[in-house]
Amino acid sequence: GAVVSQHPSRVICKSGTSVKIECRSLDFQATTMFWYRQFPKQSLMLMATSNEGSKATYEQGVEKDKFLINHASLTLSTLTVTSAHPEDSSFYICSARDWTGEVGNTEAFFGQGTRLTVV
Amino acid sequence: KNQVEQSPQSLIILEGKNCTLQCNYTVSPFSNLRWYKQDTGRGPVSLTIMTFSENTKSNGRYTATLDADTKQSSLHITASQLSDSASYICVVTSIYGQNFVFGPGTRLSVLP
Numbered sequence: 001g002a003v004v005s006q007h008p009s010r011v012i013c014k015s016g017t018s019v020k021i022e023c024r025s026l027d028f029q030a031t032t033m034f035w036y037r038q039f040p041k042q043s044l045m046l047m048a049t050s051n052e053g054s055k056a057t058y059e060q061g062v063e064k065d066k067f068l069i070n071h072a073s074l075t076l077s078t079l080t081v082t083s084a085h086p087e088d089s090s091f092y093i094c095s096a097r098d099w100t101g102e103v104g105n106t107e108a109f110f111g112q113g114t115r116l117t118v119v
Numbered sequence: 120k121n122q123v124e125q126s127p128q129s130l131i132i133l134e135g136k137n138c139t140l141q142c143n144y145t146v147s148p149f150s151n152l153r154w155y156k157q158d159t160g161r162g163p164v165s166l167t168i169m170t171f172s173e174n175t176k177s178n179g180r181y182t183a184t185l186d187a188d189t190k191q192s193s194l195h196i197t198a199s200q201l202s203d204s205a206s207y208i209c210v211v212t213s214i215y216g217q218n219f220v221f222g223p224g225t226r227l228s229v230l231p
Contacts, residue, residue, distance in 0.1 A: 043221045110162035
């Protein structure tokens with residue numbers, strides 16, 4: 001089946017630095033990828049929708065200047081957390097959809113997630 | 120407002136026992152409903168996907184049901200194993216959009 005690879009799985013960074021997280025669709029082309037954030041014991045919260053070749057669409061309350069998204073190719077989207085602070089520590093997960101051709105019926109695959117800890 | 124609710128919030132069962140998790144949704148118009156398993160510290164993995172016309176689907180020891188009239192779904196796990204310990208997330212998609220509406224998940228713990 002289709003696989004979405006997310007890297008790194010864990011990262012610890014100092015406050016004020018930037019961290020880049022990569023999300024790759026390994027055997028299908030994903031014109032759209034999604035970035036989620038998950039706090040402990042909570043469900044996934046959509047942060048932004050990443051569109052290949054165009055600007056990402058951010059959910060309300062998500063700072064676009066802080067969470068930079070780049071979707072330069074059909075198989076790669078990156079999320080950069082800029083000037084990270086301890087409150088940005090969280091579990092970040094990407095998702096890519098493999099379009100089946102039926103309205104709404106895309107198969108969705110999730111990356112392994114990235115545990116970000118800002119110290 | 121499109122919402123997905125799940126119950127129970129958490130569940131503890133003994134290895135070998137069966138259990139059933141519930142999902143209620145208000146997403147409309149409905150396109151499909153998915154169940155995902157999420158191990159701690161990992162991304163969700165798809166178990167089943169059901170469309171409007173399907174009312175039951177199995178994947179090994181996992182059987183999902185869907186009642187589109189009452190907007191309810193269940194996930195039944197048979198002969199539970201220790202490796203079934205995880206969060207189980209119900210996700211509903213509207214026919215008009217790509218966005219998934221996530222339920223809060225049920226945390227299942229299987230004890231030896």
